[in-house]
Amino acid sequence: MTIVTLDRDQISTLLGEQRDAYDALKARDLALDLTRGKPGADQLDLSNALLSLPGSDDYRAADGTDTRNYGGLDGLPELRAIFSDLLGIPVDQLLAQGNSSLTLMHDVIVWALLHGFDDSPRPWSAEETVKFVCPVPGYDRHFALLESLGIEMVTVDMLSDGPDVDAVAALIGSDPSFKGLWLVPTYANPTGVTTTPEVAARLMALPAAAPDFRVFWDNAYAVHHLTETETKSAAALELAAAGGHPDRVVFFASTSKITFAGSGVAFFGSSPANVAWFRRHLSFASIGPDKVNQLRHVRFFGDADGVRAHMHEHTELLAPKFAAVEQILTDRLASYGVARWSTPTGGYFVDLDVVDGTAARVVELAKGAGIALTPAGSAFPYKQDPNDRNIRIAPTFASMDDLRTAMEGVATCVLLAAAEKALA
Amino acid sequence: MTIVTLDRDQISTLLGEQRDAYDALKARDLALDLTRGKPGADQLDLSNALLSLPGSDDYRAADGTDTRNYGGLDGLPELRAIFSDLLGIPVDQLLAQGNSSLTLMHDVIVWALLHGFDDSPRPWSAEETVKFVCPVPGYDRHFALLESLGIEMVTVDMLSDGPDVDAVAALIGSDPSFKGLWLVPTYANPTGVTTTPEVAARLMALPAAAPDFRVFWDNAYAVHHLTETETKSAAALELAAAGGHPDRVVFFASTSKITFAGSGVAFFGSSPANVAWFRRHLSFASIGPDKVNQLRHVRFFGDADGVRAHMHEHTELLAPKFAAVEQILTDRLASYGVARWSTPTGGYFVDLDVVDGTAARVVELAKGAGIALTPAGSAFPYKQDPNDRNIRIAPTFASMDDLRTAMEGVATCVLLAAAEKALA
Numbered sequence: 001m002t003i004v005t006l007d008r009d010q011i012s013t014l015l016g017e018q019r020d021a022y023d024a025l026k027a028r029d030l031a032l033d034l035t036r037g038k039p040g041a042d043q044l045d046l047s048n049a050l051l052s053l054p055g056s057d058d059y060r061a062a063d064g065t066d067t068r069n070y071g072g073l074d075g076l077p078e079l080r081a082i083f084s085d086l087l088g089i090p091v092d093q094l095l096a097q098g099n100s101s102l103t104l105m106h107d108v109i110v111w112a113l114l115h116g117f118d119d120s121p122r123p124w125s126a127e128e129t130v131k132f133v134c135p136v137p138g139y140d141r142h143f144a145l146l147e148s149l150g151i152e153m154v155t156v157d158m159l160s161d162g163p164d165v166d167a168v169a170a171l172i173g174s175d176p177s178f179k180g181l182w183l184v185p186t187y188a189n190p191t192g193v194t195t196t197p198e199v200a201a202r203l204m205a206l207p208a209a210a211p212d213f214r215v216f217w218d219n220a221y222a223v224h225h226l227t228e229t230e231t232k233s234a235a236a237l238e239l240a241a242a243g244g245h246p247d248r249v250v251f252f253a254s255t256s257k258i259t260f261a262g263s264g265v266a267f268f269g270s271s272p273a274n275v276a277w278f279r280r281h282l283s284f285a286s287i288g289p290d291k292v293n294q295l296r297h298v299r300f301f302g303d304a305d306g307v308r309a310h311m312h313e314h315t316e317l318l319a320p321k322f323a324a325v326e327q328i329l330t331d332r333l334a335s336y337g338v339a340r341w342s343t344p345t346g347g348y349f350v351d352l353d354v355v356d357g358t359a360a361r362v363v364e365l366a367k368g369a370g371i372a373l374t375p376a377g378s379a380f381p382y383k384q385d386p387n388d389r390n391i392r393i394a395p396t397f398a399s400m401d402d403l404r405t406a407m408e409g410v411a412t413c414v415l416l417a418a419a420e421k422a423l424a
Numbered sequence: 425m426t427i428v429t430l431d432r433d434q435i436s437t438l439l440g441e442q443r444d445a446y447d448a449l450k451a452r453d454l455a456l457d458l459t460r461g462k463p464g465a466d467q468l469d470l471s472n473a474l475l476s477l478p479g480s481d482d483y484r485a486a487d488g489t490d491t492r493n494y495g496g497l498d499g500l501p502e503l504r505a506i507f508s509d510l511l512g513i514p515v516d517q518l519l520a521q522g523n524s525s526l527t528l529m530h531d532v533i534v535w536a537l538l539h540g541f542d543d544s545p546r547p548w549s550a551e552e553t554v555k556f557v558c559p560v561p562g563y564d565r566h567f568a569l570l571e572s573l574g575i576e577m578v579t580v581d582m583l584s585d586g587p588d589v590d591a592v593a594a595l596i597g598s599d600p601s602f603k604g605l606w607l608v609p610t611y612a613n614p615t616g617v618t619t620t621p622e623v624a625a626r627l628m629a630l631p632a633a634a635p636d637f638r639v640f641w642d643n644a645y646a647v648h649h650l651t652e653t654e655t656k657s658a659a660a661l662e663l664a665a666a667g668g669h670p671d672r673v674v675f676f677a678s679t680s681k682i683t684f685a686g687s688g689v690a691f692f693g694s695s696p697a698n699v700a701w702f703r704r705h706l707s708f709a710s711i712g713p714d715k716v717n718q719l720r721h722v723r724f725f726g727d728a729d730g731v732r733a734h735m736h737e738h739t740e741l742l743a744p745k746f747a748a749v750e751q752i753l754t755d756r757l758a759s760y761g762v763a764r765w766s767t768p769t770g771g772y773f774v775d776l777d778v779v780d781g782t783a784a785r786v787v788e789l790a791k792g793a794g795i796a797l798t799p800a801g802s803a804f805p806y807k808q809d810p811n812d813r814n815i816r817i818a819p820t821f822a823s824m825d826d827l828r829t830a831m832e833g834v835a836t837c838v839l840l841a842a843a844e845k846a847l848a
Binding site: 262 | 573
């Protein structure tokens, strides 16, 4: 029994059942929120030792630097060493900066617009048009940043092994206005897809009409596993060099979903040439990052294995939440064939596709019942989902009880919208 | 007896004496540094309580916000309230951000270039030329930032009561390419001058050809007094509104020289329209500042009087250093008429003018004796001091003994260079 095999009467019955369920849901006066990929309070508690670190009179870096004073534009070497190990980037090519990788992405694009990269024919802002390739569904803040800067976005599909490289090739091979491509390579937002080394290798080797084409490699979830399998990210910098484009990758990561969101440390990594370019422009905008906070993180983690052990504690808190989402979606929706969803092995999201043309309706219904979902279309440039089918579910922040309640409600809304559509 | 009243023989004698003194200085193999306005370790020690704040399980803001999680783009209201009091800016118009006011200045100029302000005819980068008025001597990083962005700098003199407003008026009144003016209004870098309310009022009322002309009001030393007199900064926002240009001021400050340099909190303040503009562009680049660090500062200060008491401790450490500089310069140089210097009542610098055409030579001589001074010309756009006379002395970072040794050495170099010049 799927919704396409039901006759009109059966669908009418389904519609009536789901309307009743929806009315009951509304009567509960819920106020639940599955919109953003925020850590839960229990996850934040894992890092509470940071609240009193580095501790009184502990302010010297390994090389004797007084972290309380100005300077050290590249960030604390010992913190960079820890993440060099975890992220697979040589420590000299990995800078530890402020509290937000989004800020670093902003800065890189802004400097590309105003100055260009060293291999740019001219500043990007002097080009008639600047375009980015955007695998979809993707991260809304990536798209909003480009839109705010007047950069055109063209979509390709995110497939099960990474972005559709043939589609990327067709775009960037002949049109020099394509200057960049967004990619969350590991446990992507929101699909959960990890780009395979094979796909990454092809992407890095593709001929591009623009000499300064860059892959914005936002490895936000590099160590955010949901199972015992610690999926390894493709070695972007090495693959780029092997593919003949050593400067193609600009790499971003942060501890926002490792320690405290907003009070962590963000990282920029790239080729030596790009790092020199980044540092040159950064030197006019900053005297150095918050080294005390970097020392605080060094004391907290100890070493790369300390980060791994810490992430394991996150996994133990998050895996049951993702399992609950999977179970409720399966129990309530699988038999009707009205939805497909991801079963991620890492990251922060479940990607839910509903019946075409009903995503906005599902989000509207959920809102009416006090369940806030990310607005339909958010995972697409200009917030335009061409099929009106994609909904991003963020299970991490809610308590387990709230999450279950909310997902039961979402399932009701998905079914109700599907039945409405079938009878329309 | 001044160098101009000495005859050639007397100058030759002086030259010989100072050459001997210089040789003796070189023989000491010094390695001293008066280049940057960095707090001394004893000053940083005053804030060591921060190293274990806010303390375990203390992470809730006054309104219940979990500071460990994402959000809160404007910064923590209670920290903004403390600095609203100190800086004289309504709390709604004062945002608490990251660790660097220089970064905020960079962001404002970058957004002005890419987007323009709301009252800009077009983005600044679409103008044929963008110029800034730069009172000199001034802050080298202000000038370096503009130079990196291709903004032309035109100088006016910094007088004893603030920038030469007549000169500013002549520039900005008819040339719409003048979009901004830098000003450190209180205890200016490096002159120590505080811009009076009268001068500030005139500056805010001046007709400007550019509708979007802005005064970049970098109040870096608002509470950094060196005496019991707590000089009050001119009320920039009020004066701008009274002068008919409510959106003229963009205000910057930070705790870099209050708590830890590089691990503090920076502030942006302006009119409601400018704050909305800033927040709009910021929202694409950040999910929020480091709120835990802001809470840490709230716990440390308590309230505005806590900041005042803390600054008084800084004064007690710094006043003797500035007194030592004053004493050595007076003892060694006053009678020769070879130099003029500031006697600041606040801030971080002593501004030293030597015989015209000898500043670079003095810095070179000092370097030869192991005493690092800020390169001559640093306080001018493009590092060009038209008179080659200005040297910025930064007395805060060195220990008292090192400072005395270095200043005795500097005095020797000033005299030696003056005698060389007189005999050339």
